[in-house]
Amino acid sequence: MKRRTVLAVVVAVIVIAAAAFFAFTTLSRPAEPIKIGLLTPLSPPGDPGAGTRIRRGAEIAVEIFNEQGGVLGRKIELIVEDDAGTPEKGVAGARKLITSDKVVAIGGQYHSSVALQVQEVCEEFKVICMFPHPSAAAITEKGRTWTFRIHVTDLDRSDILIRWAKEKGFKRVAAVAENTDFGLGYIKNLKDKMKEYQYSPEFFEIVFDRTTKDLTPELLKVKDFNPDLIINIGVGAPTFLMINQAAEVGLLPKVQMAASFDWPTRVEFWDNVGDKGVGIVWVGTFHPKISLTDMGKKFLERYRQKYNEDPIYPDFQGFGHIYVLLQAIQKAGSDDPEKIRQALLNNEFDYWVGKVRFRQVAGPGWQHVTVPSLHIAQWTAPRQKLSDAPILYPKELAK
Numbered sequence: 001m002k003r004r005t006v007l008a009v010v011v012a013v014i015v016i017a018a019a020a021f022f023a024f025t026t027l028s029r030p031a032e033p034i035k036i037g038l039l040t041p042l043s044p045p046g047d048p049g050a051g052t053r054i055r056r057g058a059e060i061a062v063e064i065f066n067e068q069g070g071v072l073g074r075k076i077e078l079i080v081e082d083d084a085g086t087p088e089k090g091v092a093g094a095r096k097l098i099t100s101d102k103v104v105a106i107g108g109q110y111h112s113s114v115a116l117q118v119q120e121v122c123e124e125f126k127v128i129c130m131f132p133h134p135s136a137a138a139i140t141e142k143g144r145t146w147t148f149r150i151h152v153t154d155l156d157r158s159d160i161l162i163r164w165a166k167e168k169g170f171k172r173v174a175a176v177a178e179n180t181d182f183g184l185g186y187i188k189n190l191k192d193k194m195k196e197y198q199y200s201p202e203f204f205e206i207v208f209d210r211t212t213k214d215l216t217p218e219l220l221k222v223k224d225f226n227p228d229l230i231i232n233i234g235v236g237a238p239t240f241l242m243i244n245q246a247a248e249v250g251l252l253p254k255v256q257m258a259a260s261f262d263w264p265t266r267v268e269f270w271d272n273v274g275d276k277g278v279g280i281v282w283v284g285t286f287h288p289k290i291s292l293t294d295m296g297k298k299f300l301e302r303y304r305q306k307y308n309e310d311p312i313y314p315d316f317q318g319f320g321h322i323y324v325l326l327q328a329i330q331k332a333g334s335d336d337p338e339k340i341r342q343a344l345l346n347n348e349f350d351y352w353v354g355k356v357r358f359r360q361v362a363g364p365g366w367q368h369v370t371v372p373s374l375h376i377a378q379w380t381a382p383r384q385k386l387s388d389a390p391i392l393y394p395k396e397l398a399k
Helices: 002-028 048-067 087-099 112-125 154-168 181-196 216-225 237-248 268-277 294-307 313-332 337-346
Strands: 034-040 076-082 105-107 128-131 147-151 172-178 202-208 229-233 256-259 281-284 368-370 375-378 391-393
Touching (some): 034 048, 034 313, 048 076, 048 313, 076 087, 087 112, 105 313, 112 181, 128 313, 128 337, 147 313, 154 281, 154 391, 172 216, 229 237, 237 256, 237 268
Parallel strands (some): 034 076, 105 128, 172 202, 256 281
Antiparallel strands (some): 281 375, 375 391
16 A cells, blocks of 8 residues: 555656646747738839838837737737739738748738739738738729728829829820839829819820830820820839930920829939939828827837938838737737737727728728828929928928
């Protein structure tokens, strides 16, 4: 009996020790990080300048949360993939992030043609895609369950551009667009807005291949049309090429050129076009005159410390959309994609400009928030600071 008792005690001690060791190692092991995918253009033929800025902003959002202990007691890990601005690489990158890296959401998209394909991958795997920059109305018009967007649509941009053009009285308008969902969609939106506002200038449209190295043939046709306004509807290198070659053929500075979005605010703008950039106007979404929230001010300070320059819109958007995702995970109390989706639909979130709330409204507004700071601004001197560039329209921001 004594031997049996001793043996039982020994076994019990071993079991207790093993359990204690298991509990200790389990408790001492750090929790697995919550993984967020960032799928963005970091190489040609995409726009790596934009992708780099989106990445910078996203990394700062993750830094801020991780400094506060992460989310749900877990660190955030940002896994970055380059989509190179092509749908094929976008789809491959999204599948890798979801099936191999096990991300709970994907952000970072820039090109509409890529986003339209990536959202179908997210729909297939039931994973959130949060878009900070693709602007094609079709992205949210589809009414997809897992797609959310905080940005402006090309309908928004076309709207303010046509209202401004009508007020200015331009009589001959030429649109020069890349052959993508973005470019072709923008032309359609311009035409629709002209009808809506009963604005009937002579209108000339021409489309170019986004990989072109020479826009002279297209611009000579534009010159024959003799416009008083040219709308530059490109992304990346062709936007700068259009300015340089428009000057070479004698269109600039005689003719007003308008950029379809705010790429002229990037630091590389002047390096690429020099003094030919003076006079260019653009549809803007951020300007130093616009008030920032406390969250936006915190980002601005951190960005200046890290990069010794001021952020522009893609930086703010890269930061903001990831910040919203992390808030949603907090509010969900879970990293389960379905619970995150419900949290996104049922809460209001802090953003760098105001607050945002997603609603399921049929059309382009489906699970979409428009950043409330659209304006037309202009460079009036070489290498001008953005804070010194005047806002031309609307009047309430032009003060």
